Amino acid sequence: MKINVIKKSVSFFLPLLLMIVLSGCEKKYQEPDHYAVDLFKDERHEGRAYIMNEEECFDGSELVITSSNVKLADSSKGRGKSFFLYKVRSGKMLKSIRDSTVDYPFMFLSDQRLKLKNDSIYLYLKKLEGYRFIAAERNLKYKWLKAAPVYSVKKDK
Known part of the structure; x- marks a missing residue:
């Protein structure tokens, strides 16, 4: 009897726990900014103006x-x-x-x-x-x- 109750509770909570864990995982491949490489980072100076001497x-x-x-x-x-x-x-x-x-x-x-x-x-x-x-x-x-x-x-x- 005890074994049946444990099996039922495990069979109910295990999928629920698995769904919570999987939904919390972050998928890096869906974020293109994470993998972007800036080839011109040294040449871009946003917000800076050239001032002559x-x-x-x-x-x-x-x-x-x-x-x-x-x-x-x-x-x-x-x-x-x-x-x-x-x-x-x-x-x-x-x-x-x-x-x-x-x-x-x-x-x-x-x-x-x-x-x-x-x-x-x-x-x-x-x-x-x-x-x-x-x-x-x-x-x-x-x-x-x-x-x-x-x-x-x-x-x-």
Whole structure:
């Protein structure tokens, strides 16, 4: 009698235990990310932007000016593709490829918002291409060099 009860309970709990164990097993072959090999992991830098140093900025620019009178004049943030217009009231020209003189005040365009500082900064500018309508309306000739950050002018001691 005891043996029949044990056989019935084993025959009932053994398949239930076996189903629990098998359903808990993880199948690695169903996860393709587990076996994926990234051939270009050293070349991919997501979330990082290339930032030029001062020499690269100076060499890549068509016009370099030092100025402490730079202000944000207007922006198109929230109205399509963002761009920012900056007004330069005065400055000293360090390099120019196209023009021998610059008439102040003038405006330039930037695709990014610049972190302007209170002291003198270098302005790395290139010839403006595109933006026909706004360039004609605002008399824009220059655009901020794309990968250039804002560098402060170092004063000699």
